[in-house]
Amino acid sequence: MILLEKTVSKLDQDISIWYSDNVTKSRTLSAVFKKYSELVETNLVPLQFFWNKLDSSRVVWAEDSSGNILSAIVFELNKAWQAGYILLAFTEPAQQNQGVSKACFKHYMRQSKAAGMVRTLGIVNINNQDTIVTHKTGERKGWAGGDACFLLLTKRI
Amino acid sequence: MNHLTSISHLNQTIDFWHSVGINDKQLLSLILRNYSQLLDQDFIVPGAVYEKLDKAEVIWATDHANKVLGGICYHLDSSMQIANILLNFSTTEFDLEMHKTCHAQFELKSKEKHIVTLVYTVHSNNETEMSRAKELGMKPTYCYLSQTLLKDI
Numbered sequence: 001m002i003l004l005e006k007t008v009s010k011l012d013q014d015i016s017i018w019y020s021d022n023v024t025k026s027r028t029l030s031a032v033f034k035k036y037s038e039l040v041e042t043n044l045v046p047l048q049f050f051w052n053k054l055d056s057s058r059v060v061w062a063e064d065s066s067g068n069i070l071s072a073i074v075f076e077l078n079k080a081w082q083a084g085y086i087l088l089a090f091t092e093p094a095q096q097n098q099g100v101s102k103a104c105f106k107h108y109m110r111q112s113k114a115a116g117m118v119r120t121l122g123i124v125n126i127n128n129q130d131t132i133v134t135h136k137t138g139e140r141k142g143w144a145g146g147d148a149c150f151l152l153l154t155k156r157i
Numbered sequence: 158m159n160h161l162t163s164i165s166h167l168n169q170t171i172d173f174w175h176s177v178g179i180n181d182k183q184l185l186s187l188i189l190r191n192y193s194q195l196l197d198q199d200f201i202v203p204g205a206v207y208e209k210l211d212k213a214e215v216i217w218a219t220d221h222a223n224k225v226l227g228g229i230c231y232h233l234d235s236s237m238q239i240a241n242i243l244l245n246f247s248t249t250e251f252d253l254e255m256h257k258t259c260h261a262q263f264e265l266k267s268k269e270k271h272i273v274t275l276v277y278t279v280h281s282n283n284e285t286e287m288s289r290a291k292e293l294g295m296k297p298t299y300c301y302l303s304q305t306l307l308k309d310i
Contacts, residue, residue, distance in 0.1 A: 024205070024207060029196055030192075030193045030196035030197050031193075033189040033190070033192045033193035033196070034189070034190065034193040036189050037185075037186045037187075037189035037190045037193065040182055040185050040186045040189070041182070041186050043182075047180050047181070047182055047185055048179075048180065048185075049179070049185060049189065049210070051207050051208055051209075051210035051211040052208045052211040054207040054208065055206070055207060055208060
């Protein structure tokens, strides 16, 4: 686990941004399971967790001085698309619009670029406004699915 | 998703189901929440491999309102003739009798595939799981940070 940055949120809260190249060995795994569970219950993600990608997934996350996970972006390096492909992105409700997800997104892009990727990529349910807001920090809408259920968000980096 | 059996329990019918893959909304949500709780309690065993969950088989119990109460996630390794228990998951309503019925169905499914040994690796500090496994006839074999329990069937 690598400490990337120490910053202060708009709520004047000390925040640290971390990176791990293996989400299962990071402090975020419990929060990742819990958040995906909440999203399943509200029909905002597919009924299929990325079990087979978990061990090779990377994560950038923000935590407060007590170690609480405030925001996280779980992603894989998709060589075919040359993209840092987001598997899950979330920000705790109290931390939305406080600059926390923006900081995570910036580092997710940097890590993807450093690994040779040329674009960001994420597929988001159109009703998942929290995650769309996180993605819009730096991405543009590229495509909407045929049933308009999911948005594919991408950006060159 | 196949119906396996029903039991009458505390004046209600409990149904038991089997599926390959975790594609049910309630099931997936409960399994993820149980994993999250295990992590919070520090009960995840070292070297846990999550990719097996992708093709895991699941046996679970539902109440009369079709609420998922708990169950077992497992992976069959036919070449080694072993069945690995990946997770016992539960809500507060999932009691020992339901757990035993799930486990009995799991043993039947394993025998159908010519499995000869059941394997369950439990964190050494997870006393609840350890005692439940022993009650089902599983025998501890190796202990360090985790304990592997075996049962020949």
